[in-house]
Every structure is written in structure tokens, then in C-alpha cells.
Amino acid sequence: MAFNKENTILLSYRHSFHAGNFADVIKHIVQVEILEHLLKKDKPFEYIDTHAGAGLFSVKSDDMQKLQEYNNGIGKLDSNNFPEISRYFEAIQAYNDTKNLEFYPGSPAIAKHFLRSHDRAWMYELHPQDFKHLSNNIAQSRKIKVVQDDGLKGLNGLVPTPSRRALILIDPSYEIKTEYELVIDSVIKAYGKFSTGVYAIWYPVVERNTINMMERKLKNSGITNIQQFELGIATDSSGRGMTSSGMFVINPPWTLKDKMSSLLPKLAQTLAGNPELFKCNILVEE
Numbered sequence: 001m002a003f004n005k006e007n008t009i010l011l012s013y014r015h016s017f018h019a020g021n022f023a024d025v026i027k028h029i030v031q032v033e034i035l036e037h038l039l040k041k042d043k044p045f046e047y048i049d050t051h052a053g054a055g056l057f058s059v060k061s062d063d064m065q066k067l068q069e070y071n072n073g074i075g076k077l078d079s080n081n082f083p084e085i086s087r088y089f090e091a092i093q094a095y096n097d098t099k100n101l102e103f104y105p106g107s108p109a110i111a112k113h114f115l116r117s118h119d120r121a122w123m124y125e126l127h128p129q130d131f132k133h134l135s136n137n138i139a140q141s142r143k144i145k146v147v148q149d150d151g152l153k154g155l156n157g158l159v160p161t162p163s164r165r166a167l168i169l170i171d172p173s174y175e176i177k178t179e180y181e182l183v184i185d186s187v188i189k190a191y192g193k194f195s196t197g198v199y200a201i202w203y204p205v206v207e208r209n210t211i212n213m214m215e216r217k218l219k220n221s222g223i224t225n226i227q228q229f230e231l232g233i234a235t236d237s238s239g240r241g242m243t244s245s246g247m248f249v250i251n252p253p254w255t256l257k258d259k260m261s262s263l264l265p266k267l268a269q270t271l272a273g274n275p276e277l278f279k280c281n282i283l284v285e286e
């Protein structure tokens with residue numbers, strides 16, 4: 001992170017270096033599960049992506065090739081072994097002509113694959129370069145608005161959404177330490193105006209204490225019906241980067257917990273060789 005002359009923050013995180021990694025896998029599986037649930041009714045819904053990123057990532061790009069994190073994520077998954085998440089693989093396949101992974105869809109491309117003509121989406125991206133990529137990858141339309149602005153402020157202006165059915169995906173880069181608290185405060189504020197939305201908040205486990213703080217804040221917020229899903233590739237450690245990542249889901253589909261409780265040990269075994277590196281909890285009861 002850096003600051004320019006006006007002392008505003010210049011974002012340095014670029015998701016293109018990390019696309020398709022183990023953190024994207026759990027995030028996008030949960031995203032697809034929630035979208036599938038919303039699609040079960042004919043009634044329209046809204047999708048809000050507060051931190052959209054570039055939308056779609058080329059596996060051959062220098063960025064993805066530099067760290068090759070996808071090799072420890074999507075690259076390790078064989079769709080034949082995971083029929084229960086066939087719609088996640090379907091979304092990926094929709095952006096690839098062959099069985100070879102040439103493109104990995106980010107959350108905006110995944111959402112776009114599932115949205116119907118009467119659903120609506122807002123996708124926020126602050127970084128000028130990634131916003132340009134997002135606009136090229138996800139064409140703006142009557143259905144989809146692509147916005148270069150702060151997604152958490154945008155969220156506050158959009159809720160409650162017109163149909164009162166929505167998935168709000170909050171996937172920050174947490175470049176600034178205060179973002180962990182800011183995210184929870186923003187969700188509490190949005191929930192105060194729109195308590196029936198499904199909120200999916202991604203978090204990285206770099207320092208476990210920070211995640212414990214997020215959990216405490218959520219538990220004390222008065223928000224009900226919160227679940228937590230986490231997938232790791234190593235046990236907690238301090239100073240060794242991201243060892244696990246997870247999602248807090250407010251108002252989850254009623255099927256999500258059962259699905260994740262059988263899926264997560266299988267994913268942990270496949271990605272980390274340890275079927276115990278996961279969490280599947282009810283944080284706050286309904």
C-alpha cells in the first residue's frame with residue numbers, strides 16, 4: 001500500500017496474482033451455492049459485488065503465471081470427484097472452450113453466468129486498472145452496472161434492494177488493517193436497513209486474533225442467522241501469510257451448512273492433504 005501527494009491510498013493488491021487459489025475456491029463455491037438458491041424462485045434478485053476485481057483472469061497471463069497459486073487451488077480439483085459442486089465447474093467451463101483451464105472467472109463473471117434477464121447486479125471496483133479490465137470483461141448493460149467507486153459506500157446506498165432478495169458479496173483485499181472492522185461495521189449498517197439480504201463476507205486468516213475480533217463483533221451485533229465456513233492449507237501461524245480463508249454468511253440458504261459440512265473435509269484433503277483443516281460453524285442461531 002502507498003499514498004499519493006493528496007495522501008489518498010493507492011491500492012497495490014491485484015487479484016490477478018492470486019486468481020483460482022484455495023481462497024477463491026471456497027469463496028466462489030459459496031457464491032455459487034447462494035446464487036443457485038436464489039435462482040430456485042422465478043422472482044428476480046439483486047447481486048452486489050462490493051470488491052469486484054478484474055472479473056475474469058487469463059491463466060497464461062504473466063500475473064497468474066508469476067505465483068501460480070491456482071495450482072494449489074482450482075488446479076488440484078477434478079470435477080469428476082466433486083459432482084456436488086457441478087455448477088461451480090459449469091461456471092468455469094462457460095469461460096473455457098476446452099477442458100483446459102485457460103480462464104478463471106472472478107466473482108463478477110461467475111455471477112454474470114447465472115443472472116437471468118430480470119435479475120440485476122452492481123459491481124464495484126476502485127483500482128483504475130482493474131476497473132478497466134472489469135469494464136472490458138463484464139459489459140455494462142441494463143442488467144449489470146459496473147462502478148468505479150468504494151463498494152462499501154455503494155452498498156449503503158443500494159439497500160434495501162428493489163426485490164428484497166439479494167446476494168451481497170464482500171471480498172476486500174484487507175490491505176489496510178482497519179478494513180476488518182470497517183467491513184463488519186458496514187455490514188451491520190446495511191443489515192439495519194435490509195435484514196433479509198444474504199451477506200457473504202470473505203476473510204483471510206493471516207492473524208487468528210483479527211478473525212476472532214470479527215467473530216466477536218458479529219456475535220455482539222444483534223444480527224441473527226450467521227454461519228462460518230473456513231478452509232485451510234496449513235495450521236494457524238503468525239507471520240507466514242494466509243494459512244486459511246473463510247466466509248461469514250448471514251441469512252444462508254437452509255441447505256448450505258449440510259452441503260459444506262460434507263464438502264469441506266473433502267476439499268481440505270484434496271488441497272492440503274489434511275481433512276481436518278476446515279471450519280463449519282453456526283456463529284449465531286436463527
Ligand SMILES: C[S@@+](CC[C@H](N)C(=O)[O-])C[C@H]1O[C@@H](n2cnc3c(N)ncnc32)[C@H](O)[C@@H]1O
Nearest residue numbers: 015051052053106107125126127150151171173
Ligand atoms: C480480493 S479482490 C476481489 C476479487 C473478486 N471478488 C473475485 O472473486 O474475483 C479485492 C478487490 O477490491 C478492490 N478494492 C479495494 N478496496 C476497494 C473499495 N473500497 N471499493 C471497491 N473495490 C475495492 C481491489 O482493487 C481488488 O481488486
